[in-house]
Amino acid sequence: MTVIFSKKCEYGMQAVLYLAAREKGTLVSADEISKVLKIPREFVSKILQSLRESGLISSSKGKSGGFSLAKSASRIKLIDVVAAIDGLDMFDSCVLGFQECSPTHPCPVHNTWGSLRTQTYDMLTSETIDKLKEKTLHKISSL
Amino acid sequence: MTVIFSKKCEYGMQAVLYLAAREKGTLVSADEISKVLKIPREFVSKILQSLRESGLISSSKGKSGGFSLAKSASRIKLIDVVAAIDGLDMFDSCVLGFQECSPTHPCPVHNTWGSLRTQTYDMLTSETIDKLKEKTLHKISSL
DNA sequence: ATTTAATCAGACATTTTTATCTGATTTTAT
DNA sequence: ATAAAATCAGATAAAAATGTCTGATTAAAT
Numbered sequence: 001m002t003v004i005f006s007k008k009c010e011y012g013m014q015a016v017l018y019l020a021a022r023e024k025g026t027l028v029s030a031d032e033i034s035k036v037l038k039i040p041r042e043f044v045s046k047i048l049q050s051l052r053e054s055g056l057i058s059s060s061k062g063k064s065g066g067f068s069l070a071k072s073a074s075r076i077k078l079i080d081v082v083a084a085i086d087g088l089d090m091f092d093s094c095v096l097g098f099q100e101c102s103p104t105h106p107c108p109v110h111n112t113w114g115s116l117r118t119q120t121y122d123m124l125t126s127e128t129i130d131k132l133k134e135k136t137l138h139k140i141s142s143l
Numbered sequence: 144m145t146v147i148f149s150k151k152c153e154y155g156m157q158a159v160l161y162l163a164a165r166e167k168g169t170l171v172s173a174d175e176i177s178k179v180l181k182i183p184r185e186f187v188s189k190i191l192q193s194l195r196e197s198g199l200i201s202s203s204k205g206k207s208g209g210f211s212l213a214k215s216a217s218r219i220k221l222i223d224v225v226a227a228i229d230g231l232d233m234f235d236s237c238v239l240g241f242q243e244c245s246p247t248h249p250c251p252v253h254n255t256w257g258s259l260r261t262q263t264y265d266m267l268t269s270e271t272i273d274k275l276k277e278k279t280l281h282k283i284s285s286l
Numbered sequence: 287a288t289t290t291a292a293t294c295a296g297a298c299a300t301t302t303t304t305a306t307c308t309g310a311t312t313t314t315a316t
Numbered sequence: 317a318t319a320a321a322a323t324c325a326g327a328t329a330a331a332a333a334t335g336t337c338t339g340a341t342t343a344a345a346t
Contacts, residue, residue: 002148002233007304009145010240017251029322043305062313063321082145090145097153108160108275112266116259123255132251150334172292186335205343206291
């Protein structure tokens with residue numbers, strides 16, 4: 001199967017966007033996120049825990065507890081989620097899997113892929129979560 | 144882990160490029176491919192078998208048998224290998240993992256990713272294996 | 287003919303990813 | 317105080333990807 005990001009990472013990005021789409025300061029439960037985004041409850045729960053450990057989101061325990069962004073949505077980017085979950089290795093590796101792929105020993109698509117990789121990186125860094133979330137609201141409102 | 148193509152697919156592309164780099168008509172053993180490309184022997188053997196079933200390469204059994212391209216390198220593209228091994232799903236799926244991601248219900252990076260996906264597709268279709276192999280020769284000669 | 291070196295087929299094993307379970311702890315609301 | 321609803325931690329399970337093994341078959345070389 002061909003994939004860009006792991007399921008964990010996809011779900012993590014969706015969850016962070018969802019948290020941003022909710023009022024600032026509001027606590028959102030793993031259960032709600034699970035239902036809205038259709039992610040297995042215990043699985044998204046684990047992902048949220050790891051994002052908390054990474055410092056991207058924060059949580060409070062107990063009844064009416066839940067999760068919220070750890071900082072302003074204007075200071076979080078998708079790349080932060082990718083870095084926290086999948087890591088940034090893909091932005092430094094050969095698309096054909098050659099181990100020594102470098103400017104002096106490039107693979108046949110080295111330059112093309114280099115450009116695409118950079119553009120992908122830009123996609124994840126150019127806009128912050130608060131801008132991106134606007135474009136996600138229609139998905140969320142259709143609960 | 145973040146990945147574009149599966150290991151199978153990466154190895155498959157490398158193997159096809161290697162076959163193209165060898166003289167036309169020459170039979171290359173799985174053992175040689177394994178050693179040169181540093182891919183586990185039995186694993187690459189399976190990949191070669193599946194590429195044969197897909198019709199991209201052909202094989203002959205018995206002593207001094209081996210593999211060769213099933214047709215001219217000028218008629219094979221990397222996308223053919225991807226299609227045979229990983230399939231083309233990635234060129235029709237949401238990078239954030241949203242199930243219903245469409246022009247009418249786009250994810251926040253829908254258009255950007257759409258463009259990148261197209262460019263990636265182009266990278267795999269614009270040149271044939273015989274052109275690409277030239278750029279791989281330096282890797283192979285350093286055995 | 288026999289040996290040798292290769293593919294082939296299918297089962298098996300390991301590792302990683304994805305997902306679930308169990309129970310403990312925390313906090314709010316009654 | 318007690319019940320309810322949430323996170324948390326760690327073990328477990330299931331599925332998919334990656335890798336290995338065994339033996340059969342084939343065909344060239346001796």
